[in-house]
Amino acid sequence: xxxxxxxxxxxxxxxxxxxxxxxxxxxxxxxxxxxxxxxxxxxxxxxxxxxxxxxxxxxxxxxxxxxxxxxxxxxxxxxxxxxxxxxxxxxxxxxxxxxxxxxxxxxxxxxxxxxxxxxxxxxxxxxxxxxxxxxxxxxxxxxxxxxxxxxxxxxxxxxxxxxxxxxxxxxxxxxxxxxxxxxxxxxxxxxxxxxxxxxxxxxxxxxxxxxxxxxxxxxxxx
Amino acid sequence: xxxxxxxxxxxxxxxxxxxxxxxxxxxxxxxxxxxxxxxxxxxxxxxxxxxxxxxxxxxxxxxxxxxxxxxxxxxxxxxxxxxxxxxxxxxxxxxxxxxxxxxxxxxxxxxxxxxxxxxxxxxxxxxxxxxxxxxxxxxxxxxxxxxxxxxxxxxxxxxxxxxxxxxxxxxxxxxxxxxxxxxxxxxxxxxxxxxxxxxxxxxxxxxxxxxxxxxxxxxxxx
Numbered sequence: 001x002x003x004x005x006x007x008x009x010x011x012x013x014x015x016x017x018x019x020x021x022x023x024x025x026x027x028x029x030x031x032x033x034x035x036x037x038x039x040x041x042x043x044x045x046x047x048x049x050x051x052x053x054x055x056x057x058x059x060x061x062x063x064x065x066x067x068x069x070x071x072x073x074x075x076x077x078x079x080x081x082x083x084x085x086x087x088x089x090x091x092x093x094x095x096x097x098x099x100x101x102x103x104x105x106x107x108x109x110x111x112x113x114x115x116x117x118x119x120x121x122x123x124x125x126x127x128x129x130x131x132x133x134x135x136x137x138x139x140x141x142x143x144x145x146x147x148x149x150x151x152x153x154x155x156x157x158x159x160x161x162x163x164x165x166x167x168x169x170x171x172x173x174x175x176x177x178x179x180x181x182x183x184x185x186x187x188x189x190x191x192x193x194x195x196x197x198x199x200x201x202x203x204x205x206x207x208x209x210x211x212x213x214x215x216x217x218x219x220x221x222x
Numbered sequence: 223x224x225x226x227x228x229x230x231x232x233x234x235x236x237x238x239x240x241x242x243x244x245x246x247x248x249x250x251x252x253x254x255x256x257x258x259x260x261x262x263x264x265x266x267x268x269x270x271x272x273x274x275x276x277x278x279x280x281x282x283x284x285x286x287x288x289x290x291x292x293x294x295x296x297x298x299x300x301x302x303x304x305x306x307x308x309x310x311x312x313x314x315x316x317x318x319x320x321x322x323x324x325x326x327x328x329x330x331x332x333x334x335x336x337x338x339x340x341x342x343x344x345x346x347x348x349x350x351x352x353x354x355x356x357x358x359x360x361x362x363x364x365x366x367x368x369x370x371x372x373x374x375x376x377x378x379x380x381x382x383x384x385x386x387x388x389x390x391x392x393x394x395x396x397x398x399x400x401x402x403x404x405x406x407x408x409x410x411x412x413x414x415x416x417x418x419x420x421x422x423x424x425x426x427x428x429x430x431x432x433x434x435x436x437x438x439x440x441x442x443x444x
Contacts, residue, residue: 041264042347042376043368070348072374093378095317095348123375125264126292126317126346145367145390146265152294153345154264156315168367174393 004073004080006088007108009101017131020099024106024134031112034220035102035119036213037135039157041150042123044143045167047075048200049209050118054082056210061217063116066105068097075120085109096127099134116217125154129161136220143168144177151185158189163196165209170199226295226302228310229330231323239353242321246328246356253334256442257324257341258435259357261379263372264345266365267389269297270422271431272340276304278432283439285338288327290319297342307331318349321356338439347376351383358442365390366399373407380411385418385434392421 028035040046050065057063064085067075076088089105091097097105102119111117119135121128140161142150145168151158158164164186166179179197186193196212198205250257262268272287279285286307289297298310311327313319319327324341333339341357343350362383364372367390373380380386386408388401401419408415418434420427 041345041368042372043263043365069375071377072371074371074374093352095346122348123263124317124346124348126315126344127349130315143265143367145365145393146263149294149296150264152296153291155293171367171393171396174396 004076004086004088005108006073006090007105008090008092009104010092017098020103021132021134024099024103025136028111028134028136029220032221033111033114034116034217035135036116036216037119037121037133037138038141039121039125039128039138039161040123040141041125041146044123044141044146045200046120046123046141047078049141049165049167049198050079050084050120051082052200052203052206053210053213054079054084056206057213058083060214061115062113063118064109064114065118065120066109067120068105068122070122091122094122095124096122096131097133098131102133116213125150125157129154129156137162137216139163139165141165141167142182144172144175148177148182148185151182151189155189158186158193161190161193163194163212166195166197167200169197169204170202226298226308226310227330228295228312229327230312230314231326232314239320242325243354243356246321246325247358250333250356250358251442254443255333255336256338256439257357258338258438259341259343259355259360260363261343261350261360261383262345262363263347263368266345266363266368267422268342268345268363269300271363271387271389271420272301272306272342273304274422274425274428275432275435276301276306278428279435280305282436283337284335285340286331286336287340287342288331289342290327290344292344313344317344317346318353319343319355320353324355338435347372347379351376351378359384359438361385361387363387363389364404366394366397370399370404370407373404373411377411380408380415383412383415385416387431388417388419389422391419391426392424
């Protein structure tokens with residue numbers, strides 16, 4: 001297997017994160033590269049969802065993935081196996097990525113070659129929501145086993161996200177999870193949030209998610 | 223229903239967290255109160271596990287729960303319904319509790335009345351592991367749907383925990399989760415870590431977990 005590039009990024013000391021984020025967004029806009037910041041709890045299925053998207057997006061778009069983790073390269077390895085150019089960022093123990101760390105990572109990808117880069121953030125519902133990474137859109141995944149009360153407990157994550165992907169709907173029958181409740185709670189945090197239900201495992205809902213991604217990229221380039 | 227007390231705690235500015243943690247541990251030792259710091263991803267089943275323990279520990283021990291969340295009081299409400307004295311801490315957006323925040327919360331419980339207080343930390347595998355809360359023991363829950371690779375990605379959580387509880391084993395057949403792998407990865411991070419498998423939903427493994435809790439409390443008082 002191709003060796004995974006691992007990039008160690010460091011939090012900048014003299015940071016003005018909002019300024020950094022806006023500069024990065026403008027640079028990516030000029031390159032016609034859309035950046036999607038994908039966030040969730042650990043184990044919600046971020047990488048499995050991206051692998052499912054890889055099949056659906058194949059031939060329709062040039063895209064790459066930047067995986068962020070504290071340790072290991074298992075996610076970047078999985079994406080390369082799925083045929084998507086990927087790099088692994090290690091955050092040096094940090095619980096989130098800020099805009100400058102995102103920039104450091106992206107500098108190791110030829111971003112201008114890609115229509116889309118997905119940043120798979122550190123699995124964490126708290127800290128990643130506090131830092132604008134410079135992304136064009138923020139997406140969060142909530143998996144059915146986690147429960148429908150998460151928007152009550154992690155308000156900022158839902159306030160900052162444009163799209164809520166509800167994953168693992170194939171196991172809905174085994175868990176006490178109400179789509180109606182989670183929709184109510186998520187819209188309470190963010191009335192504009194879009195919601196798409198998927199099972200990254202069975203493929204259910206993946207065409208709809210791929211359509212959302214393609215439209216987001218198209219809108220970014222207009 | 224009894225009204226839940228919600229306590230807003232603030233991170234101390236002039237902090238020496240290790241010193242604060244040791245002072246709190248000594249105070250609790252003198253009071254013969256054991257403090258267990260319970261950590262996990264969002265939705266791993268911390269509260270459901272504590273509710274299952276409530277039945278098993280009933281009449282055997284005096285215990286209370288201190289729930290920490292950024293927002294909502296749903297967990298403390300659930301514990302009071304289960305008959306366990308509980309308070310809800312709000313962290314003001316913070317992703318973890320430090321020792322002084324723990325002390326502020328505990329000061330609202332008559333800790334000397336209890337053999338055990340369980341602190342249910344903010345759902346997060348990164349930041350809570352970085353701060354000694356003053357607890358006697360650290361416990362983490364990993365639920366089967368999250369996957370067996372979590373010790374690879376979140377090393378510090380596994381290094382700092384005395385016990386790993388593997389929850390939701392009742393849905394093992396629906397997920398690609400290897401007990402052998404997770405044991406290998408967890409022991410790689412911490413060779414001393416103990417592992418107990420449970421289903422908080424069906425009650426499987428709860429007697430074993432209750433036994434661990436009772437022994438931990440007993441050892442703390444000796």
